Amino acid sequence: MAVEPLVRVQAGPIDLGAEIAALECDGAAGALVTFTGTCRDEGGRLEALELEHYPGMAESEIARFAAEAARRWDLLAVAAVHRYGRVAPGETIVFVACASVHRAAAFEAAHFLMDYMKTRAPFWKREHLKDGTVGGWVESKDTDDHAADRWRHVL
Amino acid sequence: MKLIYFAWVRERIGMAEEEVELPAGIETVSDLLHWLRGRGENYESALQAQDMIRVAIDKEHSDHSDAVAGAKEIALFPPMTGG
Numbered sequence: 001m002a003v004e005p006l007v008r009v010q011a012g013p014i015d016l017g018a019e020i021a022a023l024e025c026d027g028a029a030g031a032l033v034t035f036t037g038t039c040r041d042e043g044g045r046l047e048a049l050e051l052e053h054y055p056g057m058a059e060s061e062i063a064r065f066a067a068e069a070a071r072r073w074d075l076l077a078v079a080a081v082h083r084y085g086r087v088a089p090g091e092t093i094v095f096v097a098c099a100s101v102h103r104a105a106a107f108e109a110a111h112f113l114m115d116y117m118k119t120r121a122p123f124w125k126r127e128h129l130k131d132g133t134v135g136g137w138v139e140s141k142d143t144d145d146h147a148a149d150r151w152r153h154v155l
Numbered sequence: 156m157k158l159i160y161f162a163w164v165r166e167r168i169g170m171a172e173e174e175v176e177l178p179a180g181i182e183t184v185s186d187l188l189h190w191l192r193g194r195g196e197n198y199e200s201a202l203q204a205q206d207m208i209r210v211a212i213d214k215e216h217s218d219h220s221d222a223v224a225g226a227k228e229i230a231l232f233p234p235m236t237g238g
Contacts (some may be wrong), residue, residue, distance in 0.1 A: 032235060037238050051237070052162055054230060057214035082237060094238050122214065123237025126164035137163050140234035
């Protein structure tokens with residue numbers, strides 16, 4: 001039976017050490033792959049990113065793809081945490097972790113989950129600039145769609 | 156039916172959500188978008204790039220060709236930029 005994903009959407013900072021410590025693999029895992037997505041300072045001009053989200057759907061979409069990762073790959077643990085609200089440069093926006101017996105499954109599953117979260121989880125970023133102005137909404141990238149599409153052909 | 160808007164769709168329309176009674180003949184998401192665009196300049200400004208608008212029916216991703224009958228909540232929003 002596929003492992004139960006740990007999924008959370010939160011306003012506060014993500015404690016990476018605590019998230020990793022919370023993964024229970026009972027010594028069976030030979031590999032743990034983690035990804036952290038961080039807020040860039042955009043060359044020093046960014047004060048913060050503001051992340052709007054769709055409460056309820058944000059959680060259910062991430063859970064859907066975390067469950068899909070656990071179905072496609074033989075995972076011992078899978079976790080995904082995404083922030084909303086205001087995030088300062090250097091802070092973590094998103095955290096993904098996948099554990100497996102051997103490394104290939106954990107690497108691929110983490111990559112798959114991240115690619116889908118970029119394009120299917122209902123979050124929208126807006127820039128707040130150091131000069132006090134509110135910048136535009138961040139535009140989506142075709143490269144993110146292509147990255148997610150690629151997984152349609154895997155397995 | 157509850158309509159809910161996010162990001163620049165919300166800003167251009169000027170509200171986060173509203174309750175609407177759909178007139179007869181609105182069968183698909185595409186029909187709904189077309190009807191909304193006729194309700195005022197704010198809607199037209201938000202939804203004129205109609206192909207770009209993403210939609211969720213009762214918190215599940217849906218297509219413009221999907222039926223709206225029976226939906227409790229329809230969300231309209233730009234392409235997502237999380238992660």
